[in-house]
Amino acid sequence: MHHLKDTEIIDWDDGQYAGKALKLGAGVQGFEAIEVARREGLTIVTGECPTVGLAGAYTQGGGHSALSSVFGLAADNALSFDVVTPSGELVTASSSENQDLYWALSGGGGGVFGVVVSMVVRAHPDAKVSGARFAVAIPSNQSELLYDVVDAFHAALPDIVDAGIMVIYFFGPGFFQVAALTAYDKKREETEQILAPFSTSLARLGIELEVAYTEFSSYADHYDHYWGPLPSGNIQVGTDLFGGRLLPRQVLPDFAPTTRKLVELGVVFIGVGLDVSPFGKNNTNAVLPQWRDSIVQVSLTLPWDFEAPFEEMVALQDRITDEVQPVIEAVTPGAGAYMNEADFQQPDWQETFFGENYPELLRIKNNLDPEGLLYAVAGVGSESWKVDDHGRMCRSFSCERRRA
Incomplete structure (x- = not known):
């Protein structure tokens, strides 16, 4: 993923946002996105740590920024994701297609709904x-x-x-x-x-x-x-x-x-x-x-x-x-x-x-990943697994059966 470094400034209009946007590969880090945007007179919501990648758990987990009081969290700036689902299908998730997946990826936690390979985010005018x-x-x-x-x-x-x-x-x-x-x-x-x-x-x-x-x-x-x-x-x-x-x-x-x-x-x-x-x-x-x-x-x-x-x-x-x-x-x-x-x-x-969003996030997770292929500590659906002191995982119900 680290080598997925493609970037492109594009025009975007989906009925909810119209303006400049940045399409970026999953390996693009904050300092790279800031420089790409700067050259076009724009700026991007990124993390304070410049080496944080944008398309992963930063945006998928919410993502605060030095610009958040003006432009919101990183998840508020996500326009679309290209995602490999647990079934191996490459799909686009946005406000107009695969809306459930788009909603979940925009703040519902990283690493459990699919593997994001690229995303599109809002680009804002640069300023003093x-x-x-x-x-x-x-x-x-x-x-x-x-x-x-x-x-x-x-x-x-x-x-x-x-x-x-x-x-x-x-x-x-x-x-x-x-x-x-x-x-x-x-x-x-x-x-x-x-x-x-x-x-x-x-x-x-x-x-x-x-x-x-x-x-x-x-x-x-x-x-x-x-x-x-x-x-x-x-x-x-x-x-x-x-x-x-x-x-x-x-x-x-x-x-x-x-x-x-x-x-x-x-x-x-x-x-x-x-x-x-x-x-x-x-x-x-x-x-x-x-x-x-x-x-x-x-x-x-x-x-x-x-x-x-x-x-x-x-x-x-x-x-x-x-x-x-x-x-x-x-x-x-x-x-x-x-x-x-x-x-x-x-x-x-x-x-x-996750608060009140958790039931819906879990429904989306189970629909996309019924076999539980993708796992993250304290991620959506992780209660279905137990991890022992050596890092071995087993389904919660099978662990309980073994103890019985």
């Missing part, structure tokens, strides 16, 4: 993009100050994302930082004004906020500045253990006690602040519906230690499952989680990752 990053160091003798800073940022966040901005921020014991703020089609001065209320709040706490602002003439240049150098980028993968949760907008004002509990557990909170509520209307795709009411996609991480015994890392992941996740779940009942950045051991994964 302003940005910002900053960090607040918390003195060791003023540890309580961290909670005031986080509360101030969360108070400012609704107005920030409502201005069409997406922001990635981190906090943990002793620090708070905004790693990247993306303001599509906004001048630097506009971004400064949007952040001014937060800056004023910090001034009241005795903190002078020093922000590094930028403005670029194209999204590609902005992207390279914050997530480059391309092609590899600056996001490390495989270095952390994950939990995750979607944070509903209505929960944010009362989140302060949970902030404290999470910091005291020693986790790093990674927040993706965004607003995708205007997209995916009328159940046009299988994106977890709770995305539309959320203001932050939360990842809760603990570091992977490559020198430690494997068993210790397993125990640390169990700690996320058993101790960390319940803390945030207690204040976000029914909120769900982004399946691509969550706890793979999530006990109620059907509800958490």
Whole structure:
């Protein structure tokens, strides 16, 4: 799949979207799609990690982007898929043909409905993009100050994302930082004004906020500045253990006690602040519906230690499952989680990752793949299988029969 690198800018009109689009092979990665689009004065919704492929679980799992507050999730931008079904047939899935498969592939989870070999996504006009990053160091003798800073940022966040901005921020014991703020089609001065209320709040706490602002003439240049150098980028993968949760907008004002509990557990909170509520209307795709009411996609991480015994890392992941996740779940009942950045051991994964869409996704899965050829951990239909400690799989009912 990695070598399926064909790209083509095309005109598209299916009655629901009319405009430029990018057709891309399943091996095309984010940095490649951004460059193809840039040459034509366009831009594409991709992941923050530039090496992530677009046609796989990124788009099929939903896919957030620095442009999501303006253009939605990756799944909201999918126009069609060329797919090899489990029966070996090559078909096209779109809003006008094989609609069930198109719906499922647009946010219903990767790797279980078919093998996507190419897809078509919306292409948007390129524009100037302003940005910002900053960090607040918390003195060791003023540890309580961290909670005031986080509360101030969360108070400012609704107005920030409502201005069409997406922001990635981190906090943990002793620090708070905004790693990247993306303001599509906004001048630097506009971004400064949007952040001014937060800056004023910090001034009241005795903190002078020093922000590094930028403005670029194209999204590609902005992207390279914050997530480059391309092609590899600056996001490390495989270095952390994950939990995750979607944070509903209505929960944010009362989140302060949970902030404290999470910091005291020693986790790093990674927040993706965004607003995708205007997209995916009328159940046009299988994106977890709770995305539309959320203001932050939360990842809760603990570091992977490559020198430690494997068993210790397993125990640390169990700690996320058993101790960390319940803390945030207690204040976000029914909120769900982004399946691509969550706890793979999530006990109620059907509800958490797929919500009310799960019965229909399972029906489509069973219709397309009655033999269960395609499998993914916590993917649609995976409850039909058991995996032992050595990685061997067997049907759940046959495993139970063997134990009897």
